[in-house]
Amino acid sequence: MPGDGTGRGVKKTPRRALTQARSAGPSETWGDPALAKRLATALNVGDADPRRGVHGFHSYPARMHPLTAGRAVASLELPAGAVILDPFCGSGTVLVEALIDGLQAIGRDASPLAILVARAKTWPGPAAARAKLVGRARDIAAAVIAEGKSARRATHETVPHRAKSRVPIGAFDPHVRREVEALAAAVDAVRGDVGELLRAVLSSILTKFSRRASDTRGETVPRKIGRGMPARLVADRAGELAMGLDALWRRVPEGTPAPRIELGDARRLDLPDASVDGIVSSVPDVSPAVVVAASVVVAAAPPAVVAAAPPSSSSPHAAASKLSAASAAIVVVSRFMGSPPGECVW
DSSP states (O other): OOOOSSSTTOOOOOOOOBSSOSSOOOEEEOSSHHHHHHHHHHHOOTTOOTTTGGGGSSOOTTBOOHHHHHHHHHHTOOOTTOEEEETTOTTSHHHHHHHHTTOEEEEEESOHHHHHHHHHHTOOOOHHHHHHHHHHHHHHHHHHHHHHHHHHHHHSSOOOOOTTOOSOTTSSOHHHHHHHHHHHHHHHTOOHHHHHHHHHHHHHHHHHHSSEEETTEEEEOOOOOOTTHHHHHHHHHHHHHHHHHHHHHHHSOTTOOOOEEEEOOTTSOOSOTTOEEEEEEEESOOSTTTOOOOSEEEEOSSSEEEEEOOOOTTOOOGGGGGEEEEEEEEEEEOOOTTOOOOOOOO
């Protein structure tokens, strides 16, 4: 059934942006039987919704499935208040699940986009601040729609491109690009936490309205997008984020602090040695240079391999030295976008 540019009438297929397939595959396990069984179970997500709650706020390539992240965090059996680190935090999947378990979460990533999204998904602002976010998004959307209508009535032409726009020419259809430019300019004028959240909201809709097929596919596809649709989706997405954050923090045990999420290089972590009780991370690049030294490795390339190994005190990776005594770590190593499988070298 053909679509009308709004998404109605189009049969949607689930996006494959996760580190592992949904269907169960054969698993080979060794090491401690009980731990290996829990880790193998963590990879078998079945038809569990990967976009539940705040996890569906923003697409992100090769992210860990939330169910895998939650089970992996739980398998470490850390006490409430323990410190857990994700040195490749991406969009914050592990951090969200750690919050729900009452853990002090630390996230690092080299991508500014990852930090923006992870902070938005774990923002601890009160109800009044969330209402302010939604209100500002609605005001911006209404103003941008009104500006476009006014300009077309006055000049019988479309709104011209903004002189200092950061929106690349060719990424969007001309009328969509002008609307995105107006949204970006309005969002840039908002300061503080609400401004950062609005930037994450705007980022979350861009691929949907661009000519690009997806986050991980560079080819262009035709889209039928009506005027005002991007602005309306900004308002809707802000509302969804506010509701997701409300639901998240209702599940977080009282007294659990917001995650500490900073831009950083996992090879040079700015954390004291022996300050972390556990590590859970997803590493889409399986080259030895970036794999975190840990006591447990989960390789999520079929057939799945779950391995238990002692921590390596001689590992060159910065994350290894942050683990406290008797702590453990889980690293989900995945093949992504056709890259060949790699080996973890200790």
